[in-house]
Structure formats: structure tokens, C-alpha cells
Amino acid sequence: SQRTLVLLKPDTVRRGLMGEVISRIERKAGWTVTALELRSLDRAILEQHYAEHIGKPFYEPLVEFMQSGPIVALVVEGERVIEGVRRLAGPTDPIAAEPGSIRGDFGTIVRENMIHASDSEESAERELKTFFPGLV
Ligand code: GTP
């Protein structure tokens, strides 16, 4: 099976929607939350996490938003969980996201879109190391 890194962004924590989002993930048969941490992020970890976006026009506001309050980092394990959590989240822009998806039901603007989930096995490996360096 696979594992993926999920971040509940500051909007999710601020609005009291952590439980709702975690429930949707947990309810999927065969998926398990195997690590979970509430924490604040500094610039260095965000530079590492969002390296591919450095220099883009939305990068600075994104990094500021991600430092605007605590986030929850989770490791989720299960069958095809990388693709699966992305589907549960919906497209990046909440306006384009279907009702029933996390972003479709709760997302507001593209920057404040509730959740991050690794987009490939390579990203998952890299991001899991960034957020859970002790993970075996
Ligand atoms: P993540 O799961 O958070 O990585 O989202 P994603 O993979 O759907 O999007 P991507 O990696 O392309 O961008 C990372 C984050 O930057 C997004 O989740 C948004 O919060 C933000 N973002 C991406 N594109 C835009 C954009 O065009 N405008 C703005 N304002 N923010 C963007």
C-alpha cells in the first residue's frame, strides 16, 4: 500500500473543520492515519515544501497564509491513498471543485483551499521526510 502527506491548512483549523476533514479521510475503508501533529510552520519548512512554486506570483501570499496559524500534518496509509486523497480534496480552485469534495464543500478562494495532499509517489516521499523526518 501507499502513504501520503496531508496538511490541514490554517483555514481548516481556524474554522473548526479539522474533525470534519479527518473524518472524511478516516471513513474511507482501508485508510489509516498513522501520524498526526498540530504545529506552526516557519519559512524554512515552507520553502522546502513549496520549492516548485518559488518565484511564482502566488508564492509569497501562500507562504504568509500558511504561517497565519497552526496546521495539522498527517500521514495517511492505504490502498491508492495518494490519488484517493487528491480526489477527496477536489481541484486546487474551490470554485472548480464539485460539491461532495472537501474543497467543493468548504473551500473559499484558491489560496485558502483547506488541504494539501501529495500529488505523486515522489512528492509523497519528499514531503513525508520534510514533515516527519523520524518516519521509517
Ligand atoms: P496543494 O495540495 O496545496 O499542493 O495544492 P495543489 O497541488 O492542488 O496546488 P499546487 O501545488 O499547484 O499549489 C499549491 C498551493 O498554492 C495551492 O493549494 C493553493 O493554495 C496555492 N495556489 C496554487 N495556484 C494558485 C494560483 O494560481 N493563485 C493563488 N492565489 N494560489 C495558488
Ligand code: MG
Ligand atoms: Mg501541490
